[in-house]
Amino acid sequence: MPRKNGNGMEVSRDPLLVLMAPPANESAEEKEVRIRNEKVAIARNAEIEEMLRLERVAAKKRGCIRVLLLGQSESGKSTTLKNFQLAFAPNAFRAERVSWTRIIYLNLVRSINTIIRAVSPELLGTNKSTLSSPSTSTLPSPISPLDRSHADFPLPPTAQSSAMTPSLSSSSQIPIDYTALFADLSALEGLEERLQRQLIPPDEPFPQYPANTNANGGGAGKRYTSHGEFFVYSTTGWKTAFSMLRGRGSLESRSSIDRRASVGADNGGRGGGGGDDVVGVLLEKKRAMIVLWRDERVRRALRRSSRIRLDDSAAFYLDNIDRIVQRYYEPSDDDVIRARLRTVGVQEHIIVHERQLTRDMASEWRMYDVGGTRSERAAWIPYFEHMNAIIFLAPISAFNQVLDEDRDRNRLEDSFGLYKKIVSSKLLAKVQIVLFLNKVDLFRRMINHQGISFSKYVPSYGNRPNEVESIMKYLKAKFKEISRDHSPAARTFFSYFTSVVDTQSTAVTLQIVREGIIRTNLKNADMI
């Protein structure tokens, strides 16, 4: 027979009811008290439920803000993300700075290797048509500001450059034996691969290093883009490796930094055995690297070599070799901001703002950084829903470049096309879109110092003046027109000219953008 409680309910099968069932021999008086108490409890419960509901509504209103970073490859999305971290979560950003050491060394070594591959045919005499003098030169005098502004790979003036000037100029009459110089630096090829191996999580295989198939030394290997650029699938692998090291010893001592910066044994044996002291190798090759980068004949050969394109940060690191290649090197904010590691897929980054502006403001932002090459763009679509804002980056300095993945497609034209697709998407009709017309620093240099004609690459510009302000106005108007003509519903056009490697000016822009996103978000929440 199933057992019944005082209210006649069957309780034998439900353990919760069994537990809560009144005693079988409950008196009438006890029953009255119990029922009264239960009514109070039910009312209290309803109050709590209502409180929780209101809390949920408020939380939804405050929300966690989601921002998607879009734009073609190398437009500056990841660099913008790092600026967000530096501006709004500086402690978290700085705590991770040291983990960028390997990426920075990889950027440096890759640039040196790329330069050698590009210039050695000419300087070693294998390219007879362009070689007009013997394969020796003299060590260069320091590069003058004028030379700098006209170089294809201009050097920003830095304290380090002038600091190392005396030692170079003092030996400026020594002829350079390029065969010996390149042979000396050939150790950096192995170092590039070794650094790459250390950035891949232990559970992911490292493919055979591809044969050199083009001027950038890459091949169509799993870890390389079509133009030979290395990538990893996620940032967690290499960042975790550093966190583990940090956790292993409680002291943030010089020796622990040294261990992290040196390579191999600290990475689950991925370094490939003995002699894995990356800093040791770099220190040994430091002077040769400086000689290579500052040699006038190398510079000239680089300018002539149409097959190579150095990363936009290459000159920054090459100009700072003296500071960066140190036994106890700790990356600065700028070093981290400039570090280039291509994004693959969609990566979520949570930024907890360390200082809140208002009580209503969500302190947690989720930012989605995507890979920008054509083949990756389909992966963006699932992220269109639930976004509060999109920051779209268009690098205006790319007007005379073509896409790496499609050599017939001008990069500026690609940005126009991509922006048009984004603003015309119905899924994004209500999403705030903020346009960053980026790489203004490079753009200015190209127009003002290199004298590159804009209308040669953008014929629709016609015979308007080849001047920075006039071209910038034209570009902004073009994007505004696209937004107006192709948005499915009325949309406010937000745009900023940016150089996201300049952290100070970018911080100011990001403050304004952040407030705009918050304001729009609160307005939308009120309307719901």
Ligand SMILES: Nc1nc2c(ncn2[C@@H]2O[C@H](COP(=O)(O)OP(=O)(O)OP(=O)(O)O)[C@@H](O)[C@H]2O)c(=O)[nH]1
């Ligand atoms: N000089 C200069 N360099 C920039 C600027 N913005 C980005 N860069 C550099 O351009 C390169 C590409 O920047 P990323 O932020 O990695 O580009 P991305 O859009 O994330 O590229 P993918 O991950 O390939 O989609 C890096 O070397 C940056 O340091 C800028 O405003 N000025």
Ligand SMILES: [Mg+2]
């Ligand atoms: Mg990226």
